[in-house]
Amino acid sequence: MKPAPGRSYPPMYRAVATLLRPVLTLSTRRHWAGAENLPATGGFIAVANHVTNFDPLTFAHFLVDHDVPVKFLAKKELFGIPFFGWILTKVGHIPVHRGTARAADSLKDAQDALERGECVAIFPEGTLTHDPAAWPMKGKTGVARLALATRVPVVPIAQWGAHRVVPRFASLPHTLVPQRVDVVAGPPVDLSDLYELPIDATTLRLATDRIMMRLTDQLAELRGEAPPDRVWDRSVDGDTKAEYLAERAAARREQTRRRLEPLNRLARRGTASTPSDR
Template identity: 25%
Template sequence: MTLNQIKMAIYSIFLTNYYGFKLKGSNSKDKKRLRVEYSTKLLNSLNIKINIINKSKLPQDGQYLLVSNHRTIIDPLIIEFATKDSSIFGYWIAKKELYSSLFFGSFTRNAGTILLDREASQMGGFFKDIKECTKEKNSIFIFPEGTRNKSEVQLSEFKDGSEIIAIKNRLPILPVYIRSQAEKTLLLAIKDSTLERTIDIEIGDIIDYKNRELPLREAYKRVFNITE
């Protein structure tokens, strides 16, 4: 590892656990502020700037199912930064592995998340947790690909749960698309953070959850003109 990589790893661990502690017991408004603060500091340490395409399409308030493609570990930070000027606050759908992670555990448990255990025999508890969050006027943030896409295709297959969440909770779907090759940008930034780098994220038109003309993945692709 280079010196910069070692410094970055130490700083990231410190910052993540520091904010994990600060987030404990906070309300939704404070969680949003702290998540944005955390994201901004970590992105600044990497010298990564976020360019928001079609920012005017971002709603200023309301409840949504925010869906995004997923390539890197910093994708949630990118989305938090992109939505920071709105009052939209979302609970992230988080895998069980993140809850028990030494690195992310405290932050994940306290930052406003809903646990997804893919090994559970029943999913009733998961959908009940989502219902409780939406009753409190929160949005839901999800990566419908389910995990980071490490393939050459632009977009992996979507899991079925996203559409179910939108329909069951009557949530308009807010699509965002990280256009840049963020995984390559992140690797370069970790190796050398002296150079400023930019990641583009695009805000798309709202998708009506009642419109069943296309599966969500196809509707998402149409919004962003993604071809395969």
């Protein structure tokens, strides 16, 4: 990798990339597009939709393989995990202190990184989508605040297919067969008409919705489907994780029942046989 000036690529980052690249190459069939929309120099924000816990790896794989050593905004709890948190720090990722007095520090650290020329990656939804059909939810305004404060490009990167490797809300892969994963970077979202406006709730919501709309439009092209008319708002529409996992568990039980049905039929025939039948 030959990253642009200002985009750091420390030894730990190189080591992690070297270890993970073969795993990602073997577990996915990559269909990538839009690399020409990644700024060659200077800081920029990369935003993506978030369907599965595997998304950060496919997102990073796309960027790193295009010479962009991305730095993620990640929830602070991850940095408290023994050894893993140490790696995150050494790689250069940025902890997000949500709901604490240090919440502003995260944006300041991200702003400093962007001013140095780094690429900062953000999942604007703040968590895995809870939309029943896995469309992007209503975004949080942190990405808009950062974008308007720094005026760096915001590149929307839609991805689809990582859930075929690691299902939604799961932590482990459910297949060893390589799965197709599409990742497409679009042109930067134009927020220039908002730069001179006060950075208040109205402006932040307008910018956030514009970013999320671009992500959703790109995802719709990838999926070949129309998105829902109404965007899922987790604060209003609720959390679908429990319902989704229950449905998956029921589907697995049904698959197991169908696989075992021939054996069960044989067993029933043997039980129903009489001595005269033998």
